[in-house]
Amino acid sequence: MKINLLEKEIKNINNRAETEIKNNNELYINTTFEEVKNIVGILMNNLRLVFVGEFCIQEKSFIINIILTNRRQGYFVTVRYNVTDELVSLQDFVPQSNLFEREISDLYGIKIVDGKDTRNIVKHEIWQENVFPLRKDYAFGSKVKLASEVSRYKFMRISGEGGYQIPVGPVHAGIIEPGHFRFSATGEPIENLEIRLMYKHKGIEKICENINANNLNLLFERVAGESSVAYAECYALLVEKLIEWKSTDEVKAVRVVLLELERIYNYLDDITGICVDIGYSYPPKKFSYLSEMIHQLCERLTGSRFLRNAIVPCGINIDFNEVQKADILYTLKNIEKRLNNIIESTLGSVSFLDRVEHTGVVYNKTANKIALTGVVGRSAGIEYDVRRNFPYEIYKEIKTKTNTETAGGVFERYKLKIAEIKDAFIFIRKALSLIEGDVVKNKPEIILQDGLEAYATVETVKGELVVYGKTGENNTFDRIYFKTPSFTNWNGLTYAVAGEIVPDFPLCNKSFNMSYAENDR
């Protein structure tokens, strides 16, 4: 259904709701506390919209925003209602909404009405009880005191003979970020897994409100280091949407090159991890070697191994000419054949296939229920890729099909990651062929009007990233909200490992390879 038809439909269903279309693909519906559940229910069940997230804005009062998308037509629908101190829980029919509601509840102090799960998510036991960092009256720069006031987090328990719990983390054996995994197991089979994150809540959304829009791209890149380019791209898209800017095709193509380079090294690291975790030690060494080659290429291109400070709103912050073009083509050619050989050898290894096949399966039904995105979702048959459904830059021309698998196991995710790497090679070559002449470094000063709002979405390596931005005074943003892919996809892992044995958990985890930083923000 087209966005303007939907607007009419909403009017028919409920004429008290005020609607407004902004930026061509964003429909805003203002409703009330009493009616919101009904409207969201109709939008999701009858009109087939997908729940993406939920966040809060503080103006005169608190406004709760529920983000829904139509993936086929590529538009956003926001259902908003005013609240004072309580919000309506959607947990009856949107299983993953508990995450968003609990986050709002922790950071704004708004209680959840009749929700099944109202535990703290951001606030750990060590926090102060009555502190709500995202409220406007909470001064920017003040630190949350370590007061140990928050009540103890209740993990799900299993009872019966032979049942026990395995606590893992938040400090792990590898050099990784913090997260706590609570396994309930009977012998080796895992009955239930509960993941507790947010050990490193950085308050990035608060910082965003206090930084000049011209420098904000740097902060965006630091939400998750491994997806720096995707975040910078998302910021660029957001700003360009707000000021209605059209980039040149050359700039678009360079951005796609950078985005795909990031995809290559990330997925190379992912498949490295999958092999390492089952002790298959020859291929991962080679994969890491190739990944390092990409990193070095990135450094030669932009001066940063993670391609930072390259994509800026309305321009590109690097010079790009024949030298860089030749360098990329040479490096890719150098890598491609070796990579294919090693991939072939892994796919021919019986012991490897035996471990990855039929392991960590997320069924299509479950994946749809909890709205998995990215490789994780596509491995379970969800045909959704932001690059296809919300095309940005030049993806509309170059990306012609979405890679999907059906079984939803570790092996499917492994295959998809390889498919994405191979696609990235093709996309980079196509994008490079579109660049004629030199692209000159250009970082224009951006000036934002007050009171505009927009959504931007990008396919990061972990899945769908949605950013909401509302401009404020003095060229800053009044509110930036990140719906990061890891925030919801982490949940998929709990379904993937249920019924698997404990020693297979690291393998399932690596095949997801979700980001802690991105989740904690």
Added chain:
Amino acid sequence: MSTYIIYIIQPLFLLLLAPLFIGILNKTKACFRGYTGASIFQLYYDLSKLIKKGEVISASSSFVTKIGPLLTLVAAVSCAFVIPVFYTSRESIFGNIFVIFFTLGIIKFVTSLIGLDSASTFGGMGSSRELFISMLVEPIMFVVVTFLFIETKSFNIFTIASTNSTQLSFGPGHVLAALAFFILVLAENARMPLDNPETHLELTMVHEAMILDLSGKRLAFVELASAIKLVLFLTILINGFLPYGIAMEFNLLTIALALALYIVKIMILLFAIALLETTMAKFRLFKVPELLTFAFSIGIVSIIINHYM
């Protein structure tokens, strides 16, 4: 008199070089994977570092953690004194194969207790898995010992070595039994594909999970004990099944030749282990019984073949 000296020298040789063999194994693996890798003397450095370091002992642990690591080392060292390395004699008052295997069993038993003793989930998980695997390994050991007895009419490893070293040809049963014993060596020493000695992932560990809570010199004892244990098992494999060239009399030339042959043989075995550990993935835990059952079956088959051929 001179024979007594050799009975002292050969275990000392084995004990001193055990960490070196582990270093060579790791170096070989690094070469296969295409990087320089640590020095072959790395384990010596590690052990001397650990011995100098202070240690932390869990408040919930008992005397088992205090004396356990030393016990494992004692068991490993004393076992080294009752097996032939490069010299054997036809008759020996020690070297009963059951004594050897059960002394080695002490290491496993005590390590499992250490795992349980620290009261951490990982330790308990590791012990449970270790005992699950060793329960299936034990029958293989008995089958292999039975095979060796039928072949050489002796339960003494010295006699077995000397008898087999003079044998000119072996039947297929001998090869199968050796293969079964090789799988047993992998299982007993937490090598791939049954356990991954290099992993940092606690949840997949078997042997390493049990000793996660050890540190300092106690960790050094256990590490050294497991290094010695691997070399002991490889030595038993060599001298039980392929003792060609082992010295039977005491003169410098035969000893030197035997020593050289021993080193070559152990290098070949280490090479085989390195090859296994780089080219295949670890088995899923519940697939381990299949491999061990396979080893048990070929053990049985080897006895039957030996009987009819």
